Amino acid sequence: MLALPSAAAPAPRRQLFVGTALGCVAGGALIGAMLALWMRLRTSALDVPDGRWIPRGIKVPMVPANTMLLAFVPIYVFVQWAVWAARRDARSQTALALSLVGVIGLAVVNAQAYIYARMKLPINGKGATAFNAMFYSITGTYVLLVIIGIGFSLITAFRYMGGRTSDREIVSAHALYWYFLGALFFALWFVVYVTK
Amino acid sequence: MTTIDTHAGGAPTTTSSARVVGEWLTTTDHKRIGRLFIGVSLVAAVGLVVVATLLGIERIDAEAAMLDINSIPQIFALYRIGLTFAVLLPLLLGIAIAVVPLQLGARSLTFPRLAAAGFWTWFIGTVLVMISIVANGGPGGGDAKFVGLFLVSHIVLLLGLVAAAGSLATTILTTRAPGMNMRRVPVFAWSSLVGSLGLLLVLPAVIGALIYNYIDYRYGRIGFGGNVAINDWIGFGFTQPATFVFAVPVFGFAAEVIAVSSGRKLPMRGVIFTGLALVGISAALGGILQQPAAVSRDISHFSLGDWLSDVLPYGLFNLLPVLGGFVVIALGALAMRGGRPRIIAPLVFGLLGALMVFVGMVANAVYQIGDAQLAGTVFEEGAWLYIVYGAVLSALGAVTYWGPKLWGRLIPDKQVLPLAGLGFIATVLASLPYLIAGFAKQPANASEFDYSGPQNLWNGLSAAGHLLMFVTVLAFIGLALRSFTKGADAGDDPWDGQTLEWATSSPAPYANFTDVHTVASAEPLLDLKPRRDR
Numbered sequence: 001m002l003a004l005p006s007a008a009a010p011a012p013r014r015q016l017f018v019g020t021a022l023g024c025v026a027g028g029a030l031i032g033a034m035l036a037l038w039m040r041l042r043t044s045a046l047d048v049p050d051g052r053w054i055p056r057g058i059k060v061p062m063v064p065a066n067t068m069l070l071a072f073v074p075i076y077v078f079v080q081w082a083v084w085a086a087r088r089d090a091r092s093q094t095a096l097a098l099s100l101v102g103v104i105g106l107a108v109v110n111a112q113a114y115i116y117a118r119m120k121l122p123i124n125g126k127g128a129t130a131f132n133a134m135f136y137s138i139t140g141t142y143v144l145l146v147i148i149g150i151g152f153s154l155i156t157a158f159r160y161m162g163g164r165t166s167d168r169e170i171v172s173a174h175a176l177y178w179y180f181l182g183a184l185f186f187a188l189w190f191v192v193y194v195t196k
Numbered sequence: 197m198t199t200i201d202t203h204a205g206g207a208p209t210t211t212s213s214a215r216v217v218g219e220w221l222t223t224t225d226h227k228r229i230g231r232l233f234i235g236v237s238l239v240a241a242v243g244l245v246v247v248a249t250l251l252g253i254e255r256i257d258a259e260a261a262m263l264d265i266n267s268i269p270q271i272f273a274l275y276r277i278g279l280t281f282a283v284l285l286p287l288l289l290g291i292a293i294a295v296v297p298l299q300l301g302a303r304s305l306t307f308p309r310l311a312a313a314g315f316w317t318w319f320i321g322t323v324l325v326m327i328s329i330v331a332n333g334g335p336g337g338g339d340a341k342f343v344g345l346f347l348v349s350h351i352v353l354l355l356g357l358v359a360a361a362g363s364l365a366t367t368i369l370t371t372r373a374p375g376m377n378m379r380r381v382p383v384f385a386w387s388s389l390v391g392s393l394g395l396l397l398v399l400p401a402v403i404g405a406l407i408y409n410y411i412d413y414r415y416g417r418i419g420f421g422g423n424v425a426i427n428d429w430i431g432f433g434f435t436q437p438a439t440f441v442f443a444v445p446v447f448g449f450a451a452e453v454i455a456v457s458s459g460r461k462l463p464m465r466g467v468i469f470t471g472l473a474l475v476g477i478s479a480a481l482g483g484i485l486q487q488p489a490a491v492s493r494d495i496s497h498f499s500l501g502d503w504l505s506d507v508l509p510y511g512l513f514n515l516l517p518v519l520g521g522f523v524v525i526a527l528g529a530l531a532m533r534g535g536r537p538r539i540i541a542p543l544v545f546g547l548l549g550a551l552m553v554f555v556g557m558v559a560n561a562v563y564q565i566g567d568a569q570l571a572g573t574v575f576e577e578g579a580w581l582y583i584v585y586g587a588v589l590s591a592l593g594a595v596t597y598w599g600p601k602l603w604g605r606l607i608p609d610k611q612v613l614p615l616a617g618l619g620f621i622a623t624v625l626a627s628l629p630y631l632i633a634g635f636a637k638q639p640a641n642a643s644e645f646d647y648s649g650p651q652n653l654w655n656g657l658s659a660a661g662h663l664l665m666f667v668t669v670l671a672f673i674g675l676a677l678r679s680f681t682k683g684a685d686a687g688d689d690p691w692d693g694q695t696l697e698w699a700t701s702s703p704a705p706y707a708n709f710t711d712v713h714t715v716a717s718a719e720p721l722l723d724l725k726p727r728r729d730r
Contacts, residue, residue, distance in 0.1 A: 013369075013370035013371060014370060015306045015307070015366055015370045015371065018366050018369050018370050019306065019307060019362065019363075019366040022362050022365055022366060022393075022396055023362060025393075025396050025397070026358055026362065026396045026397075026399075026400045027400070029396065029397045029398075029400040029401050029404075029484065030400035030401070030403055030404050031404070032401075032404075032484075033400065033401035033402075033404035033405065033484060034404040034407070034408065037404065037405060037408060037429075041419055123411075123415040123416060124415045124416035124418070125416075128416055128418055129418060129419070130412070130418050130419020130420070131419075132415075132416060132418070133408070133411045133412040133415055133416050133418065133419060134408055134411075134412070134419060136411060137407050137408050137411040137412075138408075140411075141404075141407060
């Protein structure tokens with residue numbers, strides 16, 4: 001058997017951070033593809049004479065959608081605050097920051113539910129277009145990603161508060177994921193809510 | 197300097213069959229996860245090649261229908277989706293999961309539970325997809341419940357593959373032996389990284405289309421055409437150029453085994469890496485952008501707008517992968533030149549497999565030439581078959597090559613080498629007639645048609661090719677089962693390898709290596725061996 005030089009155990013690589021980044025890539029491809037199909041079908045629907053994309057009588061409420069977008073501003077601040085606090089072993093601040101992220105994440109989900117309730121968009125029926133099912137599909141998929149983010153916040157908080165204060169990588173990965181969710185929502189907000 | 201403990205103790209062996217089953221069901225050992233992928237894929241390959249044979253026979257004579265005409269669209273779906281997502285993709289992914297951490301000098305896969313969850317998710321999804329198609333679901337299916345089941349289970353299947361690919365990609369990026377920078381990773385590991393990153397781009401796009409299709413189908417059937425149009429929306433996932441992404445590891449394996457059999461270092465590794473990246477990136481982008489990339493032969497009168505809208509996408513998504521494949525094959529040939537490569541079974545499998553995939557890529561480039569008028573013909577199926585069967589051939593070679601490291605035993609070269617030739621003949625026989633029949637305008641996905649060519653001849657030859665492939669895969673499974681359970685001990689380095697996986701015992705212990713090793717080159721073992729003929 002050949003002899004290779006042995007080495008000291010390597011420094012931990014940022015596995016969770018890189019894994020989260022790759023997960024964000026996959027999530028970006030998912031929502032990106034859905035947005036692309038949305039635009040494609042929208043164009044097809046409007047190219048027809050007298051074609052409609054949004055069914056008659058349906059109004060897309062912009063206020064809660066804009067609020068969802070604005071909610072990412074404090075989320076961005078709080079996730080970075082959590083990273084900053086974790087680096088300084090400030091447990092209470094880290095816990096507070098992570099909790100706030102989770103709460104605002106819940107508010108984002110709540111706002112989406114409010115949009116559904118306000119729009120009263122039937123998923124099928126008379127006058128329905130492809131818009132109906134696609135609206136629920138893409139926004140529902142995004143809500144699922146946000147719920148995953150809230151779960152990430154909970155797990156990060158529990159791990160950190162449970163004593164693993166040296167595990168700062170998870171706090172960084174958590175921040176990365178929420179940055180990704182914010183960027184994704186910006187694209188979704190523009191295509192689905194603004195462009196309609 | 198520390199010698200490697202060649203027979204380090206691993207996980208305790210058990211004799212109770214229930215415990216063994218339980219261990220396999222709950223394993224987080226990447227070698228077992230990889231073998232699960234490989235085993236299930238090979239079994240699926242046997243079944244699906246039978247389906248392919250039946251379709252080939254059905255197309256021999258349009259008058260005599262062996263299969264129910266109403267079930268033909270679903271049988272085609274089973275054939276295409278099955279061979280892509282239940283054979284091609286998981287087979288190569290499984291080999292990579294089993295082998296790449298060993299090549300990197302890592303003790304385990306990153307996120308092993310994620311990879312294990314990925315396998316079981318894929319397995320359950322695959323079973324449900326098969327059931328739904330057989331039960332009159334699937335594209336063109338008549339039973340709404342099972343069409344819905346097909347769409348959902350397809351999502352589940354793809355999620356499993358995404359999870360496994362994510363785990364593999366993270367391992368390659370973060371868990372390497374000291375001294376192993378990205379330029380020193382083995383070629384197969386690099387190709388697996390390119391492939392898995394491509395999967396992370398392409399498969400979620402297919403999932404997105406499936407989500408839309410499912411919600412629309414379940415609740416309204418307004419925007420997506422219902423069950424008959426499913427393939428229009430998700431077909432990009434199992435046609436070219438997406439299949440190039442799935443088959444990238446074929447080129448990595450070929451380059452690796454060429455180097456080992458020649459006893460030489462691969463020349464211009466950076467260029468080989470670039471070639472592999474070209475195949476992966478351009479194919480992944482082509483797959484997810486779905487931009488029409490057909491071009492006319494007569495480009496002399498093209499305006500700048502025509503160049504940008506037609507020629508550029510054509511070149512990017514169809515010619516760049518061909519260039520990448522050519523670079524890898526050419527540099528591999530350069531490595532063999534001047535040396536005396538040992539003709540070992542993995543080399544023959546690897547070379548033939550890579551050649552077949554390359555031919556499929558070239559065929560696809562021809563298919564995209566609008567003036568050839570090949571759209572809607574079986575030409576595309578012929579190109580796809582070259583890629584799928586070429587990848588299967590390569591995978592058989594990879595199992596032969598790395599089998600000793602996983603099972604500790606060797607498949608005798610003399611017994612497995614004829615299967616390489618048989619598999620090659622099977623691939624050509626199954627695929628080439630469809631390329632010819634495509635020029636004669638045989639329509640795609642149809643069992644009843646009327647066209648100008650000798651229908652019996654081309655379809656008969658193709659059916660014979662599928663049958664030969666069935667024999668090849670079945671024979672290989674039998675030979676592998678016998679050799680890996682009762683065959684001769686392989687020794688730790690039966691191929692005179694160059695990379696880290698050959699520096700540990702065969703079979704590799706649970707944690708792969710007892711010591712962490714430092715590497716100073718891309719071929720750490722080759723540097724330690726007496727110079728053979730480099």
